[in-house]
Amino acid sequence: MDSIFKALADPARRTLLDALRQRDGQTLQELTELLDMTRFGVMKHLGVLEDAELVVTKKEGRFKYHYLNALPLQQTIDRWIEPMLAKPAARAVLTLKATLERTNTMTKPDFMMQTFIRCTQDALWDALTDPGSMAAYHFMCDRVEGEAREGGELTWLLPDGNKMLSQRPTKVTPKTRIEATFEPHFFGPDAPGSKMAFIIEPQGPFCKLTIEHYDIPAGQEGVSEGWARLAASLKSWLETGTAMKAPM
Known part of the structure; x- marks a missing residue:
């Protein structure tokens, strides 16, 4: 946590984070x-931000792309906020039909986040593929239906029974990588889908x-906050047995 506050203390580093918040990668x-x-x-400032895990990078060819990693900030905030939350607040959402008309070719991601979890590879894999486990740590949904296999489909359901999200795994490398569609039912009836990956x-x-x-x-672009909350809750659930179901 000290490294986070040190990284944020410099105005130049805050400028870099603001720039990545506006346009990642x-x-x-x-x-x-x-x-x-x-x-x-600038390289020195980025090095400090990487050491604090506030910035993560991905190299493609000759270029190195930088991404804001909001998870450490979310975990720092939750340290004080989470104890004050009696229970997750229900959010009203619409039942939406997602469309997906994209190729399966993954190039440079628009958003990237990393975290380190004290657990076994098997435990993390189960948490990312078992519907019961997914529901246990998700910050809004209390039920997940389907199968996390190539050709399968997963659906996240809100407490009122409405769909929040659907995903179709397109490539699964056991215990290592999951590529899937991301079909949100909370951005509008004609909201386009996208793609994501867990590594x-x-x-x-x-x-x-x-x-x-x-x-x-x-x-x-608001999905970045959802990923931060999901990752924070997943980490807490695997390390302590208690999810951090902080409402959006």
């Missing part, structure tokens, strides 16, 4: 143009979980 050159300093100076990497007693979201349509 920027290169070093793009970020350098925002600050009156050398390329090396699991064992690292000693921890597992690194990376969440990537591709082809996010305009107007759906």
